[in-house]
Amino acid sequence: MSNEALSNLSHESRRFDPPAELAASANLTAAAYAEAESDQLGFWAKQADRLTWETRWDEVLDWSNPPFAKWFVGGKLNAAYNCVDRHVEAGAGDKVAFHWVGEPEDDSRDITYAELKDEVCKAANAITELGIEKGDRVAIYLPMIPEAVIAMLACARIGAPHTVVFGGFSAEALSSRVLDCGAKLIITADGGYRRGAASALKPAVDEAVAKVEAEQPGLVENVLVVRRTGQDVAWNGDIDIWWHDLVEESSTIHEPEFFDAEHPLYVMYTSGTTGKPKGILHTTGGYLVGAAYTHWGIFDLKAETDVYWCTADIGWVTGHSYMVYGPLANQATSVMYEGVPDAPHKGRWWEIVEKYKVSIFYTAPTAIRTFMKWGDDIPAKFDLSSLRLLGSVGEPINPEAYIWYRETIGSGKTPVVDTWWQTETGSILISPLPGVTSAKPGSAMKAIPGIVADVVNDEGESVPDGSGGYLVIREPWPSMLRTLWGDDERFKETYWSRFPGMYFAGDGAKKDSDGDVWVLGRVDDVMNVSGHRLSTTEIESALVSHPKVAEAAVVGATDEMTGQAVCAYVILRDTAGDGGPDIVKELRDHVAKEIGAIAKPRQIMIVAELPKTRSGKIMRRLLRDVAEKREVGDVTTLADDSVMRLIAEGAATSTED
Ligand code: WTA
Numbered sequence: 001m002s003n004e005a006l007s008n009l010s011h012e013s014r015r016f017d018p019p020a021e022l023a024a025s026a027n028l029t030a031a032a033y034a035e036a037e038s039d040q041l042g043f044w045a046k047q048a049d050r051l052t053w054e055t056r057w058d059e060v061l062d063w064s065n066p067p068f069a070k071w072f073v074g075g076k077l078n079a080a081y082n083c084v085d086r087h088v089e090a091g092a093g094d095k096v097a098f099h100w101v102g103e104p105e106d107d108s109r110d111i112t113y114a115e116l117k118d119e120v121c122k123a124a125n126a127i128t129e130l131g132i133e134k135g136d137r138v139a140i141y142l143p144m145i146p147e148a149v150i151a152m153l154a155c156a157r158i159g160a161p162h163t164v165v166f167g168g169f170s171a172e173a174l175s176s177r178v179l180d181c182g183a184k185l186i187i188t189a190d191g192g193y194r195r196g197a198a199s200a201l202k203p204a205v206d207e208a209v210a211k212v213e214a215e216q217p218g219l220v221e222n223v224l225v226v227r228r229t230g231q232d233v234a235w236n237g238d239i240d241i242w243w244h245d246l247v248e249e250s251s252t253i254h255e256p257e258f259f260d261a262e263h264p265l266y267v268m269y270t271s272g273t274t275g276k277p278k279g280i281l282h283t284t285g286g287y288l289v290g291a292a293y294t295h296w297g298i299f300d301l302k303a304e305t306d307v308y309w310c311t312a313d314i315g316w317v318t319g320h321s322y323m324v325y326g327p328l329a330n331q332a333t334s335v336m337y338e339g340v341p342d343a344p345h346k347g348r349w350w351e352i353v354e355k356y357k358v359s360i361f362y363t364a365p366t367a368i369r370t371f372m373k374w375g376d377d378i379p380a381k382f383d384l385s386s387l388r389l390l391g392s393v394g395e396p397i398n399p400e401a402y403i404w405y406r407e408t409i410g411s412g413k414t415p416v417v418d419t420w421w422q423t424e425t426g427s428i429l430i431s432p433l434p435g436v437t438s439a440k441p442g443s444a445m446k447a448i449p450g451i452v453a454d455v456v457n458d459e460g461e462s463v464p465d466g467s468g469g470y471l472v473i474r475e476p477w478p479s480m481l482r483t484l485w486g487d488d489e490r491f492k493e494t495y496w497s498r499f500p501g502m503y504f505a506g507d508g509a510k511k512d513s514d515g516d517v518w519v520l521g522r523v524d525d526v527m528n529v530s531g532h533r534l535s536t537t538e539i540e541s542a543l544v545s546h547p548k549v550a551e552a553a554v555v556g557a558t559d560e561m562t563g564q565a566v567c568a569y570v571i572l573r574d575t576a577g578d579g580g581p582d583i584v585k586e587l588r589d590h591v592a593k594e595i596g597a598i599a600k601p602r603q604i605m606i607v608a609e610l611p612k613t614r615s616g617k618i619m620r621r622l623l624r625d626v627a628e629k630r631e632v633g634d635v636t637t638l639a640d641d642s643v644m645r646l647i648a649e650g651a652a653t654s655t656e657d
Contacts, residue, residue, distance in 0.1 A: 014399065015438045016406070018415060022388075026435020028297035032449035033436075043450050044071075044478055047293040048285070051329065052086045053077045054258035057285070061476065067496040067503070068483065069476045071286035072261040079265055079284050080157035081256040083328035084120055087113045096333045099307070099356050100146050103193040103339025111146055113331070116153075119146070119247075121254035123154035126247040130222050132185055134159035134257070137267070139183040141165045141174055141205060143192025144338040147226045147243065148314045149324055151187045152266075156284075157256055161264040163279070166315025167192065169596040171207035173277075178212050181267050181279055181485050182219065187243075189226040190233045195343045198229035206234055261285025267485045268317050270423040271535035272494065273525045279485030280317075280423045288329055290427035290479025295326030298417055298431050298448065299360050300389060307386070309335035309353070310362040316532070317423040318393055321479075322362060326427070341367065346374050350382035361409070362391035362419075364531040368401045368409075369561055376408050384409060389434055390416045394531025395563045396519055402441035420444040420519050422505060423533075424495065426479030429453060430517055443518045451477055455509045455517065460499040468510035471519060473503040525620075527556030527564045534566065534599050536620070542594035543568060546587060548576035553610050553618045554601070557627035565602035567627035569610060569647065579606060603627065607647050623647070 018026070036043040041060040048057070057075030087095065093114030101108045111119075132138060138155045140162050142148040148164070155162040163181050165174050178186065186209070191200040202225060209220050225233070226243040265284045269277040295301060301308065308327055312318035327334045335356050341349050349371075353361065371379065390410050392402070397418050406416050416439060420430040430453055432438070432445040439445060447453035452474040455463050463469045480503070484491040498504040508520040522528060525536040536554040543552035551571040556564035570587065572579050580586070584604045592600050611619045626647055 014403075015440045016415065017438045018435050019413065022300065022415065022435045024435075026433065027300050027302075028433045028436065028449065030436045032297075032433075036449040040450065040452075040475065044289065047450070048072055048075075048289045048478070050292050050296065051077060051082050051285075051288055057261060063476055066476075066501070067492060068488075069286075069480060070262050071283075071476075071478045072289070075261040075285050076258040077261065077285055077288070078157060078256040078258050079288050079325065080120055080124075080153040081258075082288060083153060083156075083325065084113060084117045085256065087331045088117050090331075092331055093117070095331065097328060098146065098149070098334055098336045101335065101337045101352055102145075103196070103337075103343055105344060109146065116150070118252040119150045120153045120157060121252045122247050122250040123147075123150050124157040124254045125250040127154055127160070127185060127224070128158055129246070129250070130185060130224070130241070132158065132160050134259070135264075136160045136185070137181045137183040138162050139165055139174070139178050139181075139186045141167060141169075141186060141188045141201065142226065142314070143167050143189060143201065143228065144314060144336060145189065145192065145226065145228055146336070147187075147189070149328075149336070152314075152320075152324055153328075156265060157254065159257060159259050159263055161266050161281075163267045163269065164315050164320070165269070166313060166596070166598075167201060168313075168315070168598055170593055171204040171211065172594050173596055174204060175208035175211035175215075177269050177277070177279075178208060178220065179215055180269070180277075182216075184219065184221045185224065186220060186222075187224045187226075189228040190231050191229045193229065193339055195340055198231050200231065200233075202233040206236070209236075209239070259284055262482070264482075266320065268320065268423050270317075271526055271533045271538055273535060273537060275535065275537045275541040277535075277538070278487075278490070278494070280481045281483050281485050282426050282479065283482050286478030286480070287426050288325055290477065291321040291326035292329035293450075294427040294431075294448065295322060295332070296330050298419060298428055298433065299362070299391065300434050301327075301330055301332055301360065303331045303333075306332065306359045307335065307356050308332050308360040308362075309337075309356075309358045310391075311337065311341075311349070311364070311367065312362075312393075317426070318362075321427050341370070342374075347378045347381055350379045350384060353384055353387065354382040357386035359386050360389045360391070361387055362393065364394040365392055365397040365401050366395070366530040366562055368392070368397070368405045371409075372401060372404045373561070379408055384411065387411075387414055390414050391419055392416060393419045393421070393428075395528045396521060397442060399441035406441075415439060416441075418442070418444045420507075420517075424481040424505075425473075425477070426481065429473065429477065430519070440512075440516060443512065443516050445516050447517075451475075453517065454502075455511050456499060456502070460502065463511060465511045465515045466513050468508065468520070470499070470523060471505045471507040471509040471517070472499055473505065474501075476503075527554075527566060529556070529559075529564050529566060529598065530562045532598055534595075538595060539566060539568065539591060539599055539601070542591045542599070543570060543587060545594060546590045548572055548579055548583065549587070550574075551610060553620065553623055555620050555624040555627055557603075557624055559602065566599065567603045567605070567623070568601040569605050569607050569623055571607060571610065605647070609647075611644050611647065
């Protein structure tokens with residue numbers, strides 16, 4: 001547990017009760033907790049009725065072969081139909097689905113549900129024409145443009161699981177994901193806009209395709225390219241096709257097929273404790289039930305009047321559940337923004353809130369801390385009075401940031417929901433309910449109705465209030481991951497073996513004296529940098545793949561802005577000498593090339609040795625102490641304790657940025 005997490009606990013006494021008006025009108029009321037407790041499966045069946053099913057299920061849950069769950073067995077539905085067509089059929093075709101805002105000013109577009117339906121149908125026809133069929137995998141590597149949503153829904157519509165790869169990931173990361181899930185088609189763009197300039201995307205795809213070709217010739221049959229910036233791109237006439245040539249010419253008529261509730265909807269890769277990212281598999285029915293229910297209940301969505309904005313990128317699970325599937329299933333009107341918060345000025349987000357009268361706003365603590373640093377006078381220039389509910393996700397929110405968010409952005413009135421969940425859980429599992437639960441800054445409070453969470457000790461026993469341990473989920477839930485793509489064994493091993501019969505999330509947590517849950521962060525080798533999950537092992541492997549590196553150890557050190565920051569200790573090969581004057585830059589760039597710019601270490605220390613236990617395990621705890629500039633902890637199990645002294649001296653002279 002970090003010092004910061006510990007100090008957060010001293011804020012236990014602060015609490016905010018739900019505003020009376022919200023308590024009276026909220027979608028989810030206190031009764032929901034009792035209702036779910038008395039009949040859990042009945043409760044989930046009721047949530048599933050939020051969707052339109054072509055065939056109703058025979059059985060809510062088949063848990064006869066744990067941990068492999070089947071939800072809504074026998075039910076058939078189409079996710080895209082649920083997100084788009086049914087709203088048009090219900091007469092809401094003219095309702096805005098997205099206020100899309102490009103980064104260049106004056107580059108915006110409102111897309112109604114009727115327009116979205118036409119676009120999705122065209123794209124579904126287009127990718128069908130490219131030979132994509134039910135069950136085929138499609139990789140999507142796009143900036144935050146409407147085509148990203150359209151591509152996801154087109155895949156869902158024809159039953160082709162998508163795997164969206166964050167645009168900030170490297171060609172290497174893209175190719176490994178394409179190979180792992182066997183994607184036949186990649187949907188991308190020439191580039192996007194970032195901080196006022198056009199950035200390129202297609203060259204990374206070309207590089208990835210070449211890598212895939214070397215491993216599995218012929219796997220990628222086509223690359224469908226959206227023209228976003230108009231920049232020049234290299235063109236491979238055998239496989240590359242322009243989106244505007246194919247999709248724009250396609251028919252707007254497409255009959256959706258209805259799929260089994262357990263038909264795969266998507267694979268989302270996320271960092272685990274080993275070097276290889278895990279392909280988290282979500283299936284159609286349960287996932288959509290979870291996304292729609294939580295988006296409706298936790299954000300208290302009133303679809304007729306609210307304007308909702310989730311700032312996550314589509315390349316992460318938050319973008320999937322709370323920008324695409326949840327809001328669209330609920331017929332919400334959302335904002336989608338292409339760019340960064342500080343282009344062309346640091347008030348851009350608040351300008352967008354003012355312009356579209358955003359009422360529900362969902363972002364990450366790292367963004368909130370950045371705005372705090374930029375100063376109150378920036379949001380003060382804008383009218384934020386439309387906001388009625390704020391949300392936070394991705395990492396523990398420190399109470400200072402929580403209170404600033406509530407006071408400065410929410411004018412001291414808006415509830416803040418601190419929502420805990422994971423790529424694996426598919427939707428939010430622990431959060432206050434805005435109209436029911438009191439909120440304490442820094443606590444995700446309690447499991448939402450339908451979810452049974454607990455904090456257990458090493459033996460898997462529930463800890464008493466006031467104690468800490470491991471966060472677990474005791475009962476299956478509809479939007480749970482079904483397996484890891486192609487690796488059932490790793491799925492069992494990673495999540496279900498530590499505490500038999502329980503889902504182990506990999507997070508440490510504490511129950512306070514009221515029994516409310518405080519999530520304290522990862523207990524494994526996964527770091528959380530700006531709300532993004534990064535694996536220490538994956539970055540170590542990237543460093544070691546550099547010809548000058550003999551050995552590397554990576555730790556996540558507490559960082560005021562990004563929550564954690566990547567700090568690397570590197571031993572060079574003898575043949576590399578001192579590595580040369582640019583060795584740190586060279587290694588940072590190498591990590592960016594192997595994984596993506598988000599994984600670049602903040603700090604790299606070139607050292608002669610690493611602290612190891614007598615059994616040869618690297619003592620990361622000590623390295624974290626050095627990186628956080630704390631006095632180093634207990635070194636009695638260290639094979640050679642002079643190593644630590646050397647490292648601590650090196651840290652004083654290392655490069656940081
Ligand atoms: C962390 C993001 C504390 C946690 C949706 C989890 C949080 C990991 C919170 C999942 C929160 C997410 N409070 N910690 N409200 N939300 N986390 O898969 O460590 O990118 O295990 O999903 O983020 O990250 P992932």
